[in-house]
Amino acid sequence: MSSNSYKLILVVSDLSNSEIPSHVKEMFSTAKLNYVICLGNVGNKNNVNYLKSLSNNFYIVYGDKDDFDDNLKEVETLKIDSFTIGIINGFQVVPWRDLYSLSSIRSKFNCDILLHGFTGIQSFQTLNGKHYLNPGSLSGNANRINTSITPGFMVLLIDNDYGVCYKYELKENSKKVNILKSEFKKLPDEEDNNKNVEED
Numbered sequence: 001m002s003s004n005s006y007k008l009i010l011v012v013s014d015l016s017n018s019e020i021p022s023h024v025k026e027m028f029s030t031a032k033l034n035y036v037i038c039l040g041n042v043g044n045k046n047n048v049n050y051l052k053s054l055s056n057n058f059y060i061v062y063g064d065k066d067d068f069d070d071n072l073k074e075v076e077t078l079k080i081d082s083f084t085i086g087i088i089n090g091f092q093v094v095p096w097r098d099l100y101s102l103s104s105i106r107s108k109f110n111c112d113i114l115l116h117g118f119t120g121i122q123s124f125q126t127l128n129g130k131h132y133l134n135p136g137s138l139s140g141n142a143n144r145i146n147t148s149i150t151p152g153f154m155v156l157l158i159d160n161d162y163g164v165c166y167k168y169e170l171k172e173n174s175k176k177v178n179i180l181k182s183e184f185k186k187l188p189d190e191e192d193n194n195k196n197v198e199e200d
Helices: 022-030 045-052 097-109
Strands: 007-012 035-038 056-062 076-081 083-087 113-115 123-126 129-135 152-159 162-170 175-186
Touching: 022 162, 035 045, 045 056, 076 162, 083 097, 097 113, 097 123, 097 129
Parallel strands: 007 035, 035 056, 083 113, 113 129
Antiparallel strands: 007 152, 076 083, 123 129, 152 162, 162 175
């Protein structure tokens, strides 16, 4: 992957009206972000305006707690290099966190990657060659699904048909960060159905 051609994408979700910690803002501000994607439940316009300031390419969808803006869409799609990416909050998924329900939603938009939030739990899953990414909760606040949540976010690097996902976990009352790396590719359509469930 050439450092001159990859796209750097920040993916966040579920701020729940919380202030973004200053050391996290410092991390964001030093990155040369090509895209910022927010999966909803951002809480207020101040958080939206801050995230929007990080990149000229900003995307956000409606979460079930985003009553401050009636114009937010529930679903967005965008194309980054070879990947078509679908964006939802995840409250629409029944049962919550169910991979096959996520797959049904993904297939409606014919996307290679489905970004989803809501649960507060980070995950990177692959089913039949399609990828399902949840960046977790940036705030770490408890929700109706989980009472104990480690705050975090994701950063994606995409170059043509190849990608890397970095999962950032923020340690409580600390500036320490755990980073986990997963690699993924866009497969030709005829190869998709030969892949089983994979999870990192």
